[in-house]
Structures are given as C-alpha cells and as structure tokens.
Amino acid sequence: MTLTERVEKSKALASSWGQLEVIVPGDDVFEEFREEVACRLPPAHVAQLIKRNPVQARSEIRLTCEEVVEDCPWFTRGDDGGRPLIERYLDSIFGLGPLGPLIADESITEVMVNGYASLYFEREGKLERARSAFSSDEQVRALIDRILAPLGRRVDESSPMVNARLSQGHRVNAIIPPLALDGPALTIRKFRSKVLSLDEMERMGSFDVSIKKLMIWAVLRRCNIAVSGGTGSGKTTLLNALSCVISPGERIITIEDSAELRFFEHPHVVRLEARPRNAEGLGEVSIRDLVINSLRMRPDRIVVGECRGVEALDMLQAMNTGHDGSLTTLHANSPSEVVSRLTTMVRYGADLPVSVIESQVASAIDLVIQTSREPGGKRRVTDIVGFELDEKTGRCRAHPYYAWDMVRRVGTWVDIPLWVDDLAYLGIAEEKEVEEWKDLLLPAA
Secondary structure, X not given: OOHHHHHHHHHHHHHHHOOOOOOOOOHHHHHHXXXXXXXXXXXXXXHHHHHHXXXXXXHHHHHHHHHHHHHOHHHXXXXXXXXXXXXXXXXXXXXXXXXXXXXXXXXXXXXEEEOOOOEEEEEOOEEEEOOOOXXXXXXXXXXXXXXXXXXXXXXXXXXXXXXXXXXXXXXXXXXXXXXXXXOOEEEEEOOOOOOOOHHHHHHOOOOOHHXXXXXXXXXXXXXXXXXXXXXXXXXXXXXXXXXXXXXOOOOEEEEEOOOOOOOOOOOOEEEEEOEOOOOOOOOOEOHHHHHHHHOOOOOOEEEEOOOOOOXXXXXXXXXXXXXXOOEEEEEOOOHHXXXXXXXXXXXXXXXXXXXXXXXXXXXXXXXXXXXXXXXOOOEEEEEEEEEEEOOOOOOEEEEEEEEEEOOOOEEEEOOOOHHHHHHHHHOOOOHHHHHHHHHHHOOOO
C-alpha cells in the first residue's frame, strides 16, 4: 500500500470510527517512513550534519522524525507515538542499522554486505540472505566510518581496504570502490561470547571421545600443536578449546593479528595484538615483532593465533629452544601441506636451505590437527599427524595417526604417538587408562 493510499484509508477510518488505522511497524512500514524522512531531510544533508556535529545531527534528525509521525499518523502504533520507528531510524543512522540484529544473534557466525542491497549471513555453516538491507551505498560507507573512527582508522580512495575489530572482538574487513565494483563490501567475522569447550565440540560431532582424550593429553604433556585447515574450518574455535585445558598455574602469552582468542577462565594471560601502519605508513608492529618480544616475557606457553608470515621462523626457534606447549593455527588444505607452507613462510625472512627448515619443523611440531568444513556446514577434525625426519632424504614427512573418510564417514586410527607411553610416568594419565585407550583404537596391535 502506497503512502497516498494509507492517507486516504486513514482519513476514511478516522471519519467513520473517529480513530486511525493501527499499523504494525514492519519492514515495509519502516521503508515508507524512511522515504518520508528522506524527503524532508535529504541523506546528503544528513551526512554533512553528522560530519560537522554528530550531537546536533541526532537532535535534528529526531525532530524531523517526530514531525513525520505527527503529520503522518498512520505510522503510529497504539500509544507508542511512533517511538519504535524513530529509534530504528536513528539506529540505522548512528548504530549498526540492519546489522544490529545479526550481530546480536549468537547463532550467526559471519555477516556479509555486498553493496547496499545485498546482505547475507552465515548460520551453522550455511549462507542465508537477510530480509533487510541498506538503503544506499552512502549508508554502508557511513557505517564503515563509524566502525573505524574509534580505532583511529579510515578508508578512502587512497586506502580502499582496511581490517579492524568491533568492541565485541568481531573481526571486520571493508573494501570500497574503485576496488569493489558493486559498492562498498563489508565482512564481519563474529566470535562467540562463550568459548566452546572440547566437551561441547564432541557433542556437536566435531570429533569423538578418543580424539578428545588424545588432544587433552597432548596439551597437558606440553606438546607443540598446530591446528591447520581452510578458511572457516574452525581452527580458531579448536585452538581456543585446547587453550582451556592449559593449567591455571601457567603464564600464557597470546599473539594475534586481530584479537580473537578468548581466555575468560584462565587467571594469567597476557594478550598481544599486532598493529598495522598508520595513514602515514608508520607505527607498524608485526606478529614477528611480538613473537620475539614474547620470549622476554617469561612465557610458559606461547599461543600464536595464526602463523602466516616470517614469524614462522621465530616461532619454530622458540618451540625448539625450551618453549614447549606452544600452540598456533595455519592455513593448509592437508597436514602434508603444512610443511611446505612453513618452509615458504620461513624463507620469506631467511635464506635457509629447505632441508634445514624442514629439520626445524620436524623437531618443533609434535602434533598437527587438521580441521575441515563439510558441505553441510559441520566442522570436523579430519586428520591427526606427527612429523618425522627421513634420514635418507633429509626431508620432513607427515606420519599419520588418524584419518576421517569423508565418503564412508568413518574415522580410522592407523598409529599412536610414541609420547603416549610417557603419560603414566609423567603423572598425566593412569597406565591402565592409557592401555585401555590404545586397545580400543588398535585392538590388533
């Protein structure tokens, strides 16, 4: 129903029954309300007001909204005076707008704006299109500016890409024209306010109890662990769950490009976050700088959120020089690819022979846990391997322990890490418990 039709219908109802039609302010009503406000207060003028004086702009916009409600009473719902519409409109200008409900929804893990008219979100690994979107590219740009302003960052034609973080810790990437051809694109990777535990991940079907037990033992034994996988495969979620097993008596140093790890329960955590260069190209503090600095901070455990560059060399050296129990994540499509990825990253920062680097990898990393996202959206542990050095070739190779068959949908244990036999001696597990676990996995061994 158009505005003109609403006016005529409201007048007819008013003359017949002495009252106006009560309209539920849904998306269609809100769009009409927004159009009416825009006719009286053009978006370009609103942008200038906000840039000049945000407080005055909010006051003037609210006043205009109240005038619209007064002049167009069909927007009124009961005795609320149009307040829900006004607050929703103000939120679209000064808050997160259509993203607000999506950010507040705990079941949503990612929000994607592909130009003003296209808004998608991810829930349980599946993409869905949102019913509401933005009204213009200018509104998306204004939202990006509001996110970046408190961080001292900006995005413009000279610097059209930016990574940032919301106050809740959610990771934000924005890219605007001329690089984004269909309008400004905004991607927000959300992180749960509550950390998933290994028990909860087991109940969700990410792995079974035998894998959970091995991972717990590996953390308690201070094995160096790398969680590898593709984008969105659940690497950070699993790393966070593993970190929850660390004894409260240990000092943890976390190093991240964008703070994503959550340590709500552990009493002794120092969180470090890299800093990009500013608009003048100065002030950058890299992951590698933080890894080097963390070695002087008396760490019991070093947790690198994601190893993606030259910091790989310093991380491997730390693992090989007494900083056992370190954890990190890597982008890799398979455990065997982890070796080549690490070798490439190390060579970015040091011209070392491949054999030397692979020797470092074999001695540094005790366990690689591969994660994957299935077509249906479920995240699962698909491989567990160790590394060993081939004495004949001098190359590092993966030694498989566990593999998940995606077709048959069954997991198979092919071997057990040698360090499992030390658990009883170290007091981490009872000898009987270890033997029962081994017999369950490899009954023929």
